[in-house]
Amino acid sequence: MTDIGYFLVFCGSMLMASACTPSAIAQATNAANGVAVFSEGAHEVLAGSYQAEQEVCVDNSTTKDEALSCVAMVRESYAGAWKAYRALRFAWLGLASSIEGARLSNSKIDPAELLVKVGRLASTQEVFRQAIQPLVSNYDEHP
Amino acid sequence: MTNTLDWIVKFAEFVAEKGVPLGMQMVDAFADEHPELKEPPPEAAQKDIDKHIDQLIDEKFSS
Numbered sequence: 016m017t018d019i020g021y022f023l024v025f026c027g028s029m030l031m032a033s034a035c036t037p038s039a040i041a042q043a044t045n046a047a048n049g050v051a052v053f054s055e056g057a058h059e060v061l062a063g064s065y066q067a068e069q070e071v072c073v074d075n076s077t078t079k080d081e082a083l084s085c086v087a088m089v090r091e092s093y094a095g096a097w098k099a100y101r102a103l104r105f106a107w108l109g110l111a112s113s114i115e116g117a118r119l120s121n122s123k124i125d126p127a128e129l130l131v132k133v134g135r136l137a138s139t140q141e142v143f144r145q146a147i148q149p150l151v152s153n154y155d156e157h158p
Numbered sequence: 159m160t161n162t163l164d165w166i167v168k169f170a171e172f173v174a175e176k177g178v179p180l181g182m183q184m185v186d187a188f189a190d191e192h193p194e195l196k197e198p199p200p201e202a203a204q205k206d207i208d209k210h211i212d213q214l215i216d217e218k219f220s221s
Contacts, residue, residue: 047195054198062203069211079219086211097204104198111195 039124040117046133047110050140054103057147061100064151065093096150099143106132106139 072085110132117124 044195051196051198055196058199058203062207065204066207066210069207070214073211073214073218079215082215082219086215090208093204097201101201104201107198111197114195 039126039129040114043110043114043124043129043133046136047107047114050103050107050136053140054100054107054143057143058100060151061093061096061147065089093150096143096146099139099146103136103139103143106136110136 068089069086072089073082076082076085110129113124113128113132
């Protein structure tokens with residue numbers, strides 16, 4: 016089992032054990048907020064790198080066709096990362112809607128549902144992290 | 159929902175006020191007092207950047 020596998024099992028066990036306590040919503044909120052913090056930083060770097068590479072295309076091109084072709088290649092190379100980000104955000108929305116629903120109805124979160132949604136969020140975060148790593152590894156936010 | 163910076167500032171204030179060591183109990187206690195969710199940035203950035211770049215191309219090669 017990989018490190019992320021052990022982590023998911025650990026998170027799942029903790030959530031199962033705590034799901035019947037009032038702090039289950041707080042723990043789910045922590046999980047959602049942890050991903051939000053990661054997403055905010057990673058999204059900023061991704062967007063910065065995405066824009067910078069396309070601006071280089073525009074600056075270095077001598078014809079419109081050349082610029083369009085270069086920009087299209089950059090957009091294609093980043094398409095997977097943006098798709099992974101949308102999946103991550105969608106998974107976050109799924110967990111957040113459960114948290115808000117439980118909070119508004121003053122009810123407890125179903126532990127099985129919570130386990131599935133936290134697991135989905137963790138796996139989409141890993142997919143997104145892997146998708147952006149090769150794209151932004153040389154990006155300097157403050158050149 | 160609040161942004162990340164707000165959350166970090168509130169958490170720092172919370173730690174300073176409580177004066178206890180950091181740990182999972184501290185994070186749980188903070189979450190109980192501040193249950194708001196922080197939201198990941200919207201997906202609009204990609205389209206906004208594409209639009210900006212398209213405008214740059216039009217401006218550079220319009221003449």
